[in-house]
Amino acid sequence: MTKMLNLAVIAAIGAAPAAALAQETTISVWDEFGAEPQRGAMENIVAHCEAQIPGLTVDRTTMQMEQMQTILTTAIQSGEGPDVFYSSPGWSTVGPLIQAGAVADLTEAYDTRGWRDRVQPWAVDYVTYNGSAWAVPYEAEIQGIFYHADILEEHGIDMPETYDDLIAAAEALQDAGYEDPIVTAARPAFVLGWLESSMLGATIPVDTLEEIVLNHGSWDNPAYHDAIARIADLYERDLVPSGVLAYSYDDMMAEFYTKSSPMVLTGSWIVANIDGNFPDLNVDYMEIPPVEGVEQRAPKAAGGGFMMSANSDKTEASLQFLDCLATPEAAQIWLAEGLSRAPVEGVDAEAANLSPLNQRVTEVVNQPLSAFNLYGVLPAEVNDATWNGIQAMWAGMMTPEELVAVKQDAWQAAIDAGEVIGQ
Amino acid sequence: MNDQAIQDRSDDGIVETQAGPRSRADRILPYVFAGPAFAIYAVLVILPLGHTFLLGFYDWSGAGPMTFAGLDNYIKIFTDPITRTAIANNLIWAVLATIVPVSMALLLAVLLATHLPPGVRLFFSTVYYLPAVLALAVSAIIWGWVYNPAWGALNTFLGSIGLSGLEQPWLGDPSIALYSVFLVSSWAYFGFCLIILLAAIQNVDPSLYDAAKLDGANAWTQFWHVTIPGIRNELNFVVLYTAIEAFRVFDLIFIMTGGGPFYQTEVIATAVYREAFIEHEVGYASAIASLMTLIIATLATVALRWRERTAPENQ
Amino acid sequence: MPATINSFLKWTVLILFAVFAVGPVLWMFVSAFKTTPEILTTPFRLPSEWRWGNIGRAWGEAGFSRYTMNTIIMTVPAVVIGVALSTLGGYAFARFNFRGGGVAFFLLLYGLTVPFQALMIPLFYNFSRFGLINEYPGLIAALIAVHLPFGIFLMRSFFVNAQAEIADAARIDGCSEYGVFWHAMLPLARPGVLALTTILFTDQWKAFLLPLILIQDDARRPLTLGLLFLRDAQSQQQYELLAAGVIIASLPTILLFLATNRYFQRGLVAGSSK
Incomplete structure (x- = not known):
């Protein structure tokens, strides 16, 4: 019975478009896209999401992934860390972060915001550890x-x-x-x-x-x-x-x-x-x-994914930003301009005008069987x-x-x- | 040039007894002058140093709870083969550092101290010092290119003069990688040693050489019996300096080999960095850092004591 | 003709070491004006065409204008404040016997031997606790602190050498201790101040490990880190930009050294007589 109810709620919320935020909110996002073509593509995705979510401002900081690993746990625990960060969701990297309680559990957001329909199942599996989902994967590799x-x-x-x-x-x-x-x-x-x-x-x-x-x-x-x-x-x-x-x-x-x-x-x-x-x-x-x-x-693998800090006090804005990332529109920009594959359903690879090599890789990425x-x-x-x-x-x-x-x-x-x- | 920090400062000839009655403003002046410097030093050097020693007795991942671990971290240092390699490498490095760049500098200083136009002397000492002006990070990148196995200057050069048999993966062969990086360190430091030793040699009283010549001493004997004793303080300084720097070596290894292959070029500082910031073994890293600090402090104390004891009376 | 042979040997050794000292640097500098394929396939040839624009590309597209600005923001305050504090502190320790001075001096003496690795762990964790990671004031304070022992010793040795008699003469004229410092001693120690300024400038310009730990934001990295991360940037195969970056990063200290050579060398020698 509860399950049925949940499903109804999911259906209702999942279909709803992103709502405006109750108040102007700036979230801080750390990512590693400091070089072209990904730098510009991510800027455009951010602009797209800011337009979709009135009241949202995204403040990006780019740094090398290894650097981020070093400071992330401490930064999050001291309250100085980002609201959203992009990291490898591989267990080697996020295992210690999850065990230190630094990463927010996104399972509920997956269930209630319709992400399970939008993110490719293998990639959801990839960012799921011990029953919980921890990231919006953004690099299928x-x-x-x-x-x-x-x-x-x-x-x-x-x-x-x-x-x-x-x-x-x-x-x-x-x-x-x-x-x-x-x-x-x-x-x-x-x-x-x-x-x-x-x-x-x-x-x-x-x-x-x-x-x-x-x-x-x-x-x-x-x-x-x-x-x-x-x-x-x-x-x-x-x-x-x-x-x-x-x-x-x-x-x-x-x-x-x-x-x-x-x-x-x-x-x-x-x-x-x-x-x-x-x-x-x-x-x-x-x-x-x-x-x-x-x-x-x-x-x-999901080579990278966006995660939310467990200490973020801007949860709703952060989740809405993640929600926007997991839309075909954002993923399309990521493919066409960033030449990178987000494992999000509904991306039109043909419209992205890819090179033969890029097409071949995209094909293999979409094969079900994986090592x-x-x-x-x-x-x-x-x-x-x-x-x-x-x-x-x-x-x-x-x-x-x-x-x-x-x-x-x-x-x-x-x-x-x-x-x-x-x- | 003869004051020694460790010596009683009354030797400096500046003491307050020479002052007449002093105003209150004058009495607090030393505190006003030295206070800010010492305060910054205390907060950002002394306190963290104490904190490091403290952390060495705990098991801590950098986040979450700390558990008291007693001497466990220190025991681990001697049972962990990677840390042992790092310490052994650092000892090798320190011994070489007191010999190689210093000998290079001594040789060149003796040659430059001979009859040469001052302009030529200045030209060479400037050229030799040039590597020291570069950031070690820059030197590491330059020499990373020199040593590149595929297109680096060294292998290309060896190949072009028909010695391709000597081509090596300079930074990839565990048996030579440490020495390849050490050469870069010598390259970066010998100019500094040279400038110190050259100034010292030029300050040696020329009459001592004349006296030695009258006694029939050849160049070699003069070197051993006049030059070396005449520059003992400076020689002692550069040896101590290179030894202390040897235990601080980080940039070159971190950038050129990252401690690899297979940890064979790790030194203490890179091990501390890896344990603290990559493996998140903060307590263990602190113990290694504390041990390193004690080694250097002991070394410096012994060297300064020795220099004090053996210093000529007229110092 | 042993004298000739000796002379020949002498010049050979001197010149060989000169080539050893500057050869790798010149090789890298020349490579900055080639293309990546030229660097990889004909490492010893001069560029087929000198691409002076590579410096501009490194300055612009590879972000070295930003890295240079960051290094200046980091270096200048660290040098100015560091020289001021070292001069005042060095003077205090040279001229006065004061209560607590002996202990403070002893602690500073050992500061010369403290490896930075022994400070970096608490510095990093405490800085992150107080939100000082990625902030220049924190980095600059740390840079100043670790160089204070050297600065104070250098300045102290200059003040010790500045003749005490002149200070006494000034005092007889009715100067306060402050006046003695400002009007008599400081002018005498001017070479020391200049030497310390040049040495500290090159040292702080070269800083690597402190910013490596305390600065994580790509937009705030100094040159040393910018170079390292350009080298490690996985998507790029632009070796000429790395070489051009090396020129941008090292030219200021090379020029400063050449311009102030004499002060510089004198400062080093004075610093060694600790």
């Missing part, structure tokens, strides 16, 4: 290999369909003079997380991964040993740069953009940059192709231990077996401390 299609074509290499094809293609490119057929980087360490997530997507069946991540199984199992062995193998075969441990993200992208390297392991956030600054490149995307018995899928983005689902300690461990393994300071043990230890400690998601 995938990770995997971006490659110069013209280089592969020039050397008569078909798009690899299996993992072995990929290795064969990389070796053929190496023989053709590309010293580093696949480029990745070690700084910051989470770059190696893209490699690990993609490799797991290609080598571990999805139910095995779910068993580990959601049911707190052990990483010390043959499938994960195999994935790590393949990561070690990439380095041993010299398919990644021999100096990879000295490579920063910039070095990696420089090598890719100058076509010194035909393939790079990264994520869909580079598409806006390619479209904007390197329109002559013929870049395409693929997941790391799977080994036998594993279904092809990309690690998909785990480890940054999103594991606690920071577990990921740090693994990604630094990969560096140690490549440097010959750790064996693959030791790396698995290190990860499992960190995992067990996090489970014992209650810092994990799932059951």
Whole structure:
């Protein structure tokens, strides 16, 4: 009975357009969109929302995401923090914030304001931990290999369909003079997380991964040993740069953009940059192709989302702003001008006039099947231990077996401390 | 140039006894003059320092409740392999820092102190000091380019002179990355040491050299028996200075390697930063910072005592 | 001909170290006028065409006008107030024996050895509690405080060296202690004030860790942080702008140093005789 009533209320409120605020309100918003094209697109979205919600003024502060992590908890608890902030909703990042009580629970807003109808379900799942939703996701991203299609074509290499094809293609490119057929980087360490997530997507069946991540199984199992062995193998075969441990993200992208390297392991956030600054490149995307018995899928994630501070005293204005963000109109601006994908229903990709690469990525993002983005689902300690461990393994300071043990230890400690998601 | 801070200040020759009857206004003058400086210093240096020592005994994530942890944080320092690596690296760095830039500066100071037109001398000392004028953040970016594995100046240079076998991922190989960054530190500091030592050498009484020459001393003997004793105070100062700076090293490592690969270039300061602001282990970070402060203070005290004890009588 | 060989060796060593000192800087400066592909593919060649406009692009589109303004806002008050406080404090410690002075001096002495890392944790958490994160007054006060030990020692050594006799002569003429300071001692210590000003200016201009912790808002970052974040800005592959930013960030201190070279060096030497 109550449920029925709730549904009626939801239907009534969800359909209602944003109302004017009772009084003039300025909310403070922290985000990371300091560079074009996203800077201008976000300014336009804010202007759009301010027009939609009479009385609302948005005061934006842009800062680097890592910087924000450092000060967010303290700032929120001291009352100096923002009302709304944009952050990675991955558990590695927001787990500590949620556990410190700094983030407002948006479950009720999802239920009563019709957000569940507007935000894509996979993305809602992604920002839901232990039953509560914490963010309005605003960056649907995938990770995997971006490659110069013209280089592969020039050397008569078909798009690899299996993992072995990929290795064969990389070796053929190496023989053709590309010293580093696949480029990745070690700084910051989470770059190696893209490699690990993609490799797991290609080598571990999805139910095995779910068993580990959601049911707190052990990483010390043959499938994960195999994935790590393949990561070690990439380095041993010299398919990644021999100096990879000295490579920063910039070095990696420089090598890719100058076509010194035909393939790079990264994520869909580079598409806006390619479209904007390197329109002559013929870049395409693929997941790391799977080994036998594993279904092809990309690690998909909500790379960022807007959240509300638990200490905000401007709740209604903040929620209305979030509500406006979760409309197709705002998401359309985000795609057409920011070249970025908000996982909001009703966005017209065709009207946004996207490049072929951007279309392809948008297509993959909208596929239902997804691998785990480890940054999103594991606690920071577990990921740090693994990604630094990969560096140690490549440097010959750790064996693959030791790396698995290190990860499992960190995992067990996090489970014992209650810092994990799932059951 | 011979007053020592640690010495009794009456040696300075300025004491209040020389003053006649003083007005009340004159008596409060030192407090009016030194008061504001000391107040700011107390609030923003002494108090936080005490606070850091206090935090070292607590388990705190930077938010939420603090729990008293006794010596747990200090015990953890010696059992945590990453922190141990950071301390070991910092000790290596400190030892090298007292040797490498100082020797470079000493060599150049001796060469510049020989018969040279003053303009030439000034030109070289200016050029050598130039790196020190740059922010370490800038130096780190410049040398990050020099060391870049793909297109950096160093590897390109080695390749162009046929030594491509020596090309290295300078910041990526755990066994050399620390030394690669250390070279940048020496680059940034040797000019400073040089200016101090050059001035000191030029102040050595020339008659001492003449006397040594009469005794038949060669250049080498003169260096050891006249120059070195003549500049001992300044030498002592630059060694102490570089050692203290060594324990403060942060900018270069933070920007060039971020402590990596695999924590192999962590030093104490980067470990404190990482624990405090990234891992949110504020109590533990405070304990490491406190230990570092004690190390430096002890080092400075020992060095100053030693300098006091060994200072010639006529100081 | 050993003298010739010695002379040859001497000049070789001097010149090699000069190349070592300025080579990397010049290389970066020249790179600022290239394109990114040139930097990446022909690092040692001169630019095919000198793109002087890169400096303007860094100044404009990469935000270095703002970073420079922020650095000035941070540096100037920190230097002016820092020099004033150091001069007054240095004078007090040089000229008077006063109750509490010994202890205060001892605490300042150890201030020279305190690593900033030992202060940053409470500073950060207390500043955020009082809303001082991202605020220049808080940052400037902290910058002043950590440089006070050096400033006070430097000024004290200058005042100690300024002859006491002149001060006595001035007092005989009927000056108060304040008059002695203002009319007799301060003019004598002018080289010290100039040296401290130039040294503090370069030091504060170079500040990195304090603003890294206390300034988080992109719009308020000083040059040092602006450079770091331009380097780490994931979407950009504009190496020439980074190099141009390096020029913008370092030219002011280089020029100041060259212009005040003698004072600067004298200040360093005086500061070392602590």
